[in-house]
Amino acid sequence: MGRDFADKLARRQLYSHVPEAEDGAALTDYLAAHFSRFDRAGWNRAVEAGLVTVNGLPALPGATVKRHDRVGYWPPETPEPDAELHYRVVYEDDSLLVIDKPGNLCVHPTGPFFRHTLWHLAGSRYGEIPFVHRLDRETSGLVIAARTRRAAAAMDNGNTPVRKEYLALVTGDFRGRIHAEGFLIRDRTSAVRKKKRFVPADSPEGESVRLDPTAETAATELIEESHVPPDLTLVRAILGTGRQHQVRATLHSLGFPLAGDKLYGPDERLFLKIASGSLTGDDFARLRFSRQALHAAVLEFRHPFTGETVRCESPFPHAEFGF
DSSP states (O other), X not given: OOHHHHHHHHSOOEEEEOOGGGTTOBHHHHHHHHOTTOOHHHHHXXXXXXXXXXXXXXXXXTOBOOTTOEEEEOOOOOOOOOOOOOOEEEEEOSSEEEEEEOSSOBSSOBTTBSSSBHHHHHHHHHSOOOBSSOOOTTOEEEEEEESSHHHHHHHHSSSSOEEEEEEEEEESOOOSEEEEEEEEEEXXXXXXXXXXXXXXXXXXXHHHHTTOTTOEEEEEEEEEEEEETTTEEEXXXXXXXXXXXXXHHHHHHTTOOBTXXXXXXXXXXXXXXXXXXXXXXXXXXXXXSSSOOEEEEEEEEEOTTTOOEEEEEOOOOGGGGTO
16 A cells, blocks of 8 residues: 555545636635635634645645645544445456445545545555445445556546446335436425436427536436335336436436435435434434435446456345335
């Protein structure tokens, strides 16, 4: 493991690169504008305490920043929320890893999570491994990581498509098969900016959405797998495109919301309550489960160097959801 990466694992650092428009700004003004943790006076104290760096060196009081400077901040260590800290490697060679992660584990550091992330856990064992794609914290299942820069570039160049299948436990009586082809657009009726809405291409709205430059094409094959009394269905989702929230938003818009989903489930206000930690027992009863019931079950791709077909599978965690 390289010394630089070992340092990254040892302590969390937040950083930002100075754009041309802010060349010459006072360091504390720049920090106050880009990090909401402190006001200008608070950042002055952080600089004096040695918690701020510029291009890897301790920042000096009264400093200004230049274009392309890397401004970093070492936040104080705080206890992290609980997470599921186990994972399983299902494929490994000198170039790539395929890892089966549990629900309730972030892939990358975010919010209060740093050591309680797959990045930190697997990085402590394998060294720096860029992840080829991401899964939401609450989504369990398979994710690909590269073990070398060459492998990361090969998987990211568009010449190595990855076939993905998910298993989703939804509310409602889903029957048969649906080819959901259309667009993902921002849900402007939602108070949550990142929430999306699926619009079928062959619908009247789809004709107008087609001209929206912000709309993302989305194609998902949805197939009935099994029924879970009294009112749940396990659905297989085969992705034709790979968009953020694609499966969740598509199922929600079709009337089959994902069980346990705080954003695309029974009431998005439950998502807004997460930040304050104010979800109640009654809220969880409405959700049915403590996390969204989405699982990345199949990854298949052609190995960029050997040419072999790599197919990895992970079974749906039935016991976790009580069936």
